Amino acid sequence: MSATHHTTQVGNNGTGGTTVASAALSTTVGHCLLVISIAITNTSSQVVSSISGASLTWVAIPSAAISNGTNERMEKWCAFANGTITSQVITVTLSASAAASVVVSAYSGAPIGNNGLNAIGAVNTATGSDNAPTLNLTTNSNGSLVIACRIRSAICHADLYDPSPSIR
Numbered sequence: 001m002s003a004t005h006h007t008t009q010v011g012n013n014g015t016g017g018t019t020v021a022s023a024a025l026s027t028t029v030g031h032c033l034l035v036i037s038i039a040i041t042n043t044s045s046q047v048v049s050s051i052s053g054a055s056l057t058w059v060a061i062p063s064a065a066i067s068n069g070t071n072e073r074m075e076k077w078c079a080f081a082n083g084t085i086t087s088q089v090i091t092v093t094l095s096a097s098a099a100a101s102v103v104v105s106a107y108s109g110a111p112i113g114n115n116g117l118n119a120i121g122a123v124n125t126a127t128g129s130d131n132a133p134t135l136n137l138t139t140n141s142n143g144s145l146v147i148a149c150r151i152r153s154a155i156c157h158a159d160l161y162d163p164s165p166s167i168r
Contacts (some may be wrong), residue, residue, distance in 0.1 A: 003107040006136035016041075020100040023045050024087040025054070033110035034079045035061075038092050041099040042146075053090035059065065059114075081106070138153040 006027050013020040020038070034056065040046050051058035056079035090104050 003033065003110045006106045006108060008103060008105040010101065010103050011119045013099065014099045016099045018094050018097050020092050020094070020102050022053075022090040022102050022104045023084055025104060025106065026087055026090055027081065027085045027106045027108075029108050030081065032081045032085070032106040032108050033088075034081060034085075034104060034106050035103055036077050036079075036090060036092070036104040038075045038077070039101045040075070040094065042071055043095050043098065046073065046077045046094050046096045046098040046100075048077065049093045049095045051079075051090065051092050054059050054079070054081060054088035056081055080110075117163040 006029065007025060009023040009025045009098045010045060011020055011022040022036075024099055025034075034054075036051065036058070038048055040048075048060070058077050061076040061078055085106070090102070092100065
């Protein structure tokens, strides 16, 4: 079974604050995996304290948090929604005030269980140049959905790579 992308919403908190929220998110199907990427201007070791919204249990994706060693941090969290979601805002709470942005996406057809973690296969992180970022990733199976996010000046940019034999 392969995952299908349904919707993506973004949000940012401008110059800073302890919360950042997505635009209202809705899905037309149930049993969706939600993945949220959070970019933080990390001036005081800020991290994500919690995520709320849509009455879901949000969990951090192991090994998916990375700091670039200077002033930016990326975290990825996920949740699993049994039913449809209608006009729900997803709110991220930070450990301290910081400029931050979020990208939250919903996918159907992902494996069920463990608040969405069962759908997460291979995870890899890297830091590098703004001009030529690189990352090596070996997926768990052919046809895997690859989701990539990158940070630039605390703005989270998400890219979705459709399953393809050239991405393995």
